[in-house]
Amino acid sequence: MPDAVTLEGITKTYDKGKVVAVKDVSFTVKQGELFGLIGPDGAGKSTLFRILTTLLLPDAGVATVAGLDTTRDFRKIRACVGYMPGRFSLYQDLSVAENLNFFATLFDTTVEANYALIRDIYEQIKPFSTRRAGKLSGGMKQKLALCCALVHKPDVLFLDEPTTGVDAVSRKEFWDMLKRLKEQGISILVSTPYMDEANLCERIALIQNGKILSIDTPQQIIRDYPGKLYAVRSGSMHKLLADTRSFPGTASSYAFGQYLHLAFTPGREGSAANLEKYLGERGHSGIEIEEITASVEDRFIQLMGNDR
Amino acid sequence: MRTLKFLLEKEFRQIFRNKSLLPILFVLPMVQLLIMPLAADFDIKDIRVAIVDNDHSSYSRRLTEKIGASGYFHIEGFAASYAEALRLVGTGSADIILEIPPQFARNLVKEGDQKVYLAADAINGMKGSLGASYLTAVLTDFNNDIRVEWMQPQKMEPQPTIEIVQENWFNPSMNYPFFMVPGILVILVTMVAGFIAALNIVQEKEIGTIEQINVTPIKKWQFILGKLIPFWLIGMIDFTIGLLIARLVYGIVPVGHIGTLYLFLSVYLVALLGFGLLVSTYSDNQLQAMFVAFFFIMIFILMSGLFTPVENMPGWAKVISHMTPVTYFIEVMRMIVLKGSDFGDIRTPFLIVLGFAVLLNAWAIFNYRKTS
Numbered sequence: 001m002p003d004a005v006t007l008e009g010i011t012k013t014y015d016k017g018k019v020v021a022v023k024d025v026s027f028t029v030k031q032g033e034l035f036g037l038i039g040p041d042g043a044g045k046s047t048l049f050r051i052l053t054t055l056l057l058p059d060a061g062v063a064t065v066a067g068l069d070t071t072r073d074f075r076k077i078r079a080c081v082g083y084m085p086g087r088f089s090l091y092q093d094l095s096v097a098e099n100l101n102f103f104a105t106l107f108d109t110t111v112e113a114n115y116a117l118i119r120d121i122y123e124q125i126k127p128f129s130t131r132r133a134g135k136l137s138g139g140m141k142q143k144l145a146l147c148c149a150l151v152h153k154p155d156v157l158f159l160d161e162p163t164t165g166v167d168a169v170s171r172k173e174f175w176d177m178l179k180r181l182k183e184q185g186i187s188i189l190v191s192t193p194y195m196d197e198a199n200l201c202e203r204i205a206l207i208q209n210g211k212i213l214s215i216d217t218p219q220q221i222i223r224d225y226p227g228k229l230y231a232v233r234s235g236s237m238h239k240l241l242a243d244t245r246s247f248p249g250t251a252s253s254y255a256f257g258q259y260l261h262l263a264f265t266p267g268r269e270g271s272a273a274n275l276e277k278y279l280g281e282r283g284h285s286g287i288e289i290e291e292i293t294a295s296v297e298d299r300f301i302q303l304m305g306n307d308r
Numbered sequence: 309m310r311t312l313k314f315l316l317e318k319e320f321r322q323i324f325r326n327k328s329l330l331p332i333l334f335v336l337p338m339v340q341l342l343i344m345p346l347a348a349d350f351d352i353k354d355i356r357v358a359i360v361d362n363d364h365s366s367y368s369r370r371l372t373e374k375i376g377a378s379g380y381f382h383i384e385g386f387a388a389s390y391a392e393a394l395r396l397v398g399t400g401s402a403d404i405i406l407e408i409p410p411q412f413a414r415n416l417v418k419e420g421d422q423k424v425y426l427a428a429d430a431i432n433g434m435k436g437s438l439g440a441s442y443l444t445a446v447l448t449d450f451n452n453d454i455r456v457e458w459m460q461p462q463k464m465e466p467q468p469t470i471e472i473v474q475e476n477w478f479n480p481s482m483n484y485p486f487f488m489v490p491g492i493l494v495i496l497v498t499m500v501a502g503f504i505a506a507l508n509i510v511q512e513k514e515i516g517t518i519e520q521i522n523v524t525p526i527k528k529w530q531f532i533l534g535k536l537i538p539f540w541l542i543g544m545i546d547f548t549i550g551l552l553i554a555r556l557v558y559g560i561v562p563v564g565h566i567g568t569l570y571l572f573l574s575v576y577l578v579a580l581l582g583f584g585l586l587v588s589t590y591s592d593n594q595l596q597a598m599f600v601a602f603f604f605i606m607i608f609i610l611m612s613g614l615f616t617p618v619e620n621m622p623g624w625a626k627v628i629s630h631m632t633p634v635t636y637f638i639e640v641m642r643m644i645v646l647k648g649s650d651f652g653d654i655r656t657p658f659l660i661v662l663g664f665a666v667l668l669n670a671w672a673i674f675n676y677r678k679t680s
Contacts, residue, residue, distance in 0.1 A: 053523050078523055078524060078525045081523070083523040085519050087516045089515060089519055090517065090520065091322065093322050093325050094321065094322065102318050103524070105310070108525070
């Protein structure tokens with residue numbers, strides 16, 4: 001069984017080479033894997049999706065999907081992948097059932113033939129099957145789009161920012177659905193700008209400015225965080241940010257929820273006590289400094305800092 | 309084939325669900341066909357004449373009566389002086405001044421020669437020039453009348469005169485709608501096919517559905533045919549409704565063979581849909597497509613010979629006119645409907661429009677391939 005997706009040195013530029021969207025990107029999605037492409041807006045995630053779904057030709061490099069070359073065998077690829085673009089792009093003036101039937105026919109199949117695969121998801125929107133797609137709520141639109149992408153039982157599923165603009169509950173539901181799909185043997189490549197979703201993938205690639213920063217399991221990515229990380233808090237958070245940054249031993253300090261996440265310059269990890277003293281001298285009260293485990297986001301920020 | 313069938317089914321579903329598109333496709337053209345030919349009437353009647361009669365003789369009165377009786381003129385008033393008549397033109401209540409000089413009758417009888425003064429308000433150029441030429445025709449007629457009257461008593465033999473009798477072929481009573489309705493019908497079909505097809509395809513781009521479609525194994529020709537066939541059919545239906553209105557409301561029954569007409573229409577629609585498809589491949593959203601299509605359709609209409617004969621245009625305009633498919637259809641439409649031309653007569657425009665159909669569609673498909 002070939003790997004679900006392989007990319008080898010993929011480069012794509014726009015505007016006759018002036019804008020580099022992705023540069024020398026290589027990674028592999030194994031058969032039956034749930035692979036996450038994590039990066040902020042404009043990192044080049046959608047460009048990679050468009051190349052893999054044969055909508056764009058890369059300027060350089062080779063990519064394969066289900067063992068088929070994206071340039072040469074694009075027709076065969078189209079028959080065996082499911083693609084859910086970032087923007088809802090089904091027919092708003094057709095009903096839920098009509099959209100589903102329509103996409104099934106385009107793949108020369110029927111909804112009934114692969115109903116087992118989409119049943120769990122479709123059952124949730126079935127009560128609205130006669131409603132126009134344009135009149136659905138955001139979460140339901142997303143479920144319908146997923147059904148349409150799955151209706152022909154694809155080997156590989158491409159989901160471009162499926163959870164952007166969806167509420168927290170629906171997001172969780174959506175990831176549960178992806179897990180169940182994975183169990184049925186479908187390889188999934190999913191992109192997201194939300195770092196907290198990275199932990200739900202088996203392996204992730206961190207991408208920034210068109211370049212891959214790191215590829216590994218989320219656990220390993222966290223483990224690779226060099227040095228120690230501290231959460232810092234005081235009565236006056238705004239002033240705290242400026243003061244921690246001016247502290248001589250600080251490598252980086254940034255707001256993270258209610259805390260600042262702070263890393264010391266390598267070799268000066270022992271300066272936590274010094275920092276507390278330093279902050280105390282600058283009039284901070286209620287200072288908390290606590291060592292914490294890094295998250296994917298911390299690792300991402302750290303890698304981004306290296307990259308600069 | 310099954311895929312195409314479903315594409316068509318989907319397309320028709322969307323068209324019939326679109327509450328604003330449906331009236332535009334079917335009702336609006338019909339309303340226009342009922343109103344436009346009546347409004348766009350070039351036949352000028354009721355030209356208001358101000359007469360400055362400085363003679364007050366029986367001849368000048370006869371001339372005035374003849375003008376009033378011609379049916380085209382309405383004697384607005386008799387002014388005492390040219391200046392007073394000019395005021396009538398100034399206020400807009402008269403279009404033409406006819407000044408009859410003093411001793412009109414005497415000079416006419418004595419010297420056999422007399423001049424009258426004609427002044428036309430040229431603000432509305434069409435009305436001014438047509439009115440002046442109608443009036444000249446009346447004067448010529450009057451001239452002949454009195455010449456014949458005088459000659460007869462002098463000579464024993466009647467003076468031979470050449471009387472010119474005009475007859476308008478194919479439209480004997482110069483019925484204006486006869487001339488306009490077929491042309492307007494062409495414009496309506498053009499707008500429906502050209503605009504709606506362009507907008508519809510761009511809409512798929514705009515909402516991103518084309519992206520989703522492109523990832524399916526569906527072939528380009530299936531997608532394009534799925535778009536063109538519905539609008540081709542709608543064009544056919546619109547045209548048929550238009551022909552029925554022409555028959556029921558304006559009493560226009562095509563003299564020529566209706567099959568020839570539909571044969572031409574079917575090719576013409578393919579050409580126009582190709583135009584729409586081409587516009588859509590160059591546009592990213594409906595607004596762009598709308599303006600581009602509007603620009604061309606405007607040129608199509610003004611250069612097509614619907615309102616002004618192509619023969620009257622300057623050389624460069626004739627060239628543009630002949631690069632416009634609409635020109636050929638209007639010509640063919642009038643030939644078949646009014647003159648009863650058969651296929652042999654329209655072979656050249658038919659082949660040209662066929663060329664347009666092939667060229668526009670090939671260009672569109674080529675460009676569509678390149679951009680996706």
